[in-house]
Amino acid sequence: MSTENSNTQSGIVIIGAGLAGWHVIDAIRSKDKNIPITLVTADNGDRYHKPMLTMAISQNKRVADLVRATGIEAAEAAQITLLAHTQVSDIDAVNQKLQLTSSAQSDATAIDYEKLVLAMGAHPIFPKSLPEDLVWHVNHIERFGQLQEQLATGSQHVAIVGAGMVGTEIAEDLLKAGHKITLIDLNDAPLSQMLPPQATARITKAIESQGIEFLGGYQVTGVTRNSDDKLHVSYEPIASTSENTAVKHLEPLIVDHVIASTGLLVDDKLPTAAGVEFDRRTGIVVDALTLRTHAANIYAIGDCMSINGVACRYVAPLRAQAATIADDILENEHDGYVHKPPMIRLKNKAISVMVIGVPQPSGNWQVKTDSADELVMNLLDDKEVVSATVTIKAPTIAKA
Numbered sequence: 001m002s003t004e005n006s007n008t009q010s011g012i013v014i015i016g017a018g019l020a021g022w023h024v025i026d027a028i029r030s031k032d033k034n035i036p037i038t039l040v041t042a043d044n045g046d047r048y049h050k051p052m053l054t055m056a057i058s059q060n061k062r063v064a065d066l067v068r069a070t071g072i073e074a075a076e077a078a079q080i081t082l083l084a085h086t087q088v089s090d091i092d093a094v095n096q097k098l099q100l101t102s103s104a105q106s107d108a109t110a111i112d113y114e115k116l117v118l119a120m121g122a123h124p125i126f127p128k129s130l131p132e133d134l135v136w137h138v139n140h141i142e143r144f145g146q147l148q149e150q151l152a153t154g155s156q157h158v159a160i161v162g163a164g165m166v167g168t169e170i171a172e173d174l175l176k177a178g179h180k181i182t183l184i185d186l187n188d189a190p191l192s193q194m195l196p197p198q199a200t201a202r203i204t205k206a207i208e209s210q211g212i213e214f215l216g217g218y219q220v221t222g223v224t225r226n227s228d229d230k231l232h233v234s235y236e237p238i239a240s241t242s243e244n245t246a247v248k249h250l251e252p253l254i255v256d257h258v259i260a261s262t263g264l265l266v267d268d269k270l271p272t273a274a275g276v277e278f279d280r281r282t283g284i285v286v287d288a289l290t291l292r293t294h295a296a297n298i299y300a301i302g303d304c305m306s307i308n309g310v311a312c313r314y315v316a317p318l319r320a321q322a323a324t325i326a327d328d329i330l331e332n333e334h335d336g337y338v339h340k341p342p343m344i345r346l347k348n349k350a351i352s353v354m355v356i357g358v359p360q361p362s363g364n365w366q367v368k369t370d371s372a373d374e375l376v377m378n379l380l381d382d383k384e385v386v387s388a389t390v391t392i393k394a395p396t397i398a399k400a
């Protein structure tokens with residue numbers, strides 16, 4: 001630990017002012033108006049609905065339009081102490097102390113906590129081939145705002161690497177805003193890490209007919225800046241992909257921007273310091289009923305946390321998770337958190353994709369309906385019980 005210049009008793013401390021952190025504050029305040037709460041966050045603490053980031057550009061919504069309340073306003077309304085632009089750099093779980101570094105103060109500060117909630121999210125993965133200084137991500141409103149400003153100067157060519165939900169959604173959003181889009185993925189189709197090929201083939205068809213160039217089965221091997229300020233994206237076919245995709249696109253890919261949408265990792269620094277059990281891909285391990293970590297008086301919620309070894313990076317479960325943490329911290333009797341996988345809905349308009357349960361690409365998927373307008377498939381488990389259902393409709397709903 002480095003130098004400390006103050007030592008404050010801060011009651012409940014929450015790290016991170018994303019949806020998870022603010023949900024915990026709402027939940028505690030709905031049950032206790034007075035208990036001291038300190039929110040420490042690396043950003044400005046502004047409240048915004050992150051899912052809007054994949055819809056905002058085509059709707060011409062700027063950062064200011066997306067912010068529901070500034071951090072200062074929200075902190076005042078909730079009667080909490082906000083330490084914005086402040087990074088938690090170390091956790092001493094034995095003495096219940098946090099080490100803070102702030103852009104406003106050169107020396108490190110320490111604060112105590114009685115209860116600590118880890119809500120620090122997960123960070124975008126930048127593989128070596130996607131240098132962080134050349135490539136954008138859309139996992140935070142501040143960075144998103146910078147991208148939006150650059151795209152506002154006129155129609156541009158954007159390469160999006162990774163066709164999971166976020167990549168597929170942002171592709172459509174930017175296309176609708178008038179940009180040329182190339183979406184690249186290792187797999188033959190978007191959403192291939194959660195759905196079977198019969199379902200994902202429809203998504204490919206829908207986005208391609210919309211005008212998105214989809215390069216399925218390709219690996220980006222590097223991004224460099226050319227002398228004319230354009231970005232050169234080098235890529236090569238994955239050896240195992242079908243002939244069709246492997247020969248489809250051989251021209252050089254020269255674009256104005258590259259967005260990485262290649263997944264999230266949990267930063268290991270704080271979980272390691274706190275001595276909590278965690279996995280960088282799935283997150284901090286919590287007790288499924290109480291959301292307590294293995295360290296005394298430390299909880300975790302949101303993108304940085306996993307239940308039964310599975311990350312659940314969606315908004316819907318946050319309210320119930322936050323309520324459980326609030327009850328547990330305030331020592332109210334509670335029945336325990338019951339995890340229900342949320343309904344997953346792709347926000348694209350070219351095709352409607354809705355998933356319930358816990359999907360996975362392989363397994364015993366059975367077709368229930370297969371018509372030109374609709375595909376419904378059930379994933380059956382070993383006991384022939386439905387564990388997930390995907391419903392794909394195109395594109396009638398899209399017109400609504």
Ligand SMILES: Cc1cc2nc3c(=O)[nH]c(=O)nc-3n(C[C@H](O)[C@H](O)[C@H](O)COP(=O)(O)OP(=O)(O)OC[C@H]3O[C@@H](n4cnc5c(N)ncnc54)[C@H](O)[C@@H]3O)c2cc1C
Nearest residue numbers: 016017018019020042050051088120121302303313314315
């Ligand atoms: C573009 C996009 C679209 C999405 N769309 C949907 C959707 O349609 N439906 C859905 O259910 N989910 C969606 N999600 C997922 C959902 O938005 C996230 O699961 C949720 O917002 C995560 O919130 P969080 O608070 O856990 O993390 P974050 O929002 O990442 O917040 C983490 C906070 O921790 C702070 N922090 C990090 N490290 C430190 C540190 N060391 N010290 C201090 N502060 C720190 C950060 O500054 C930030 O304030 C989407 C996600 C993205 C990126």
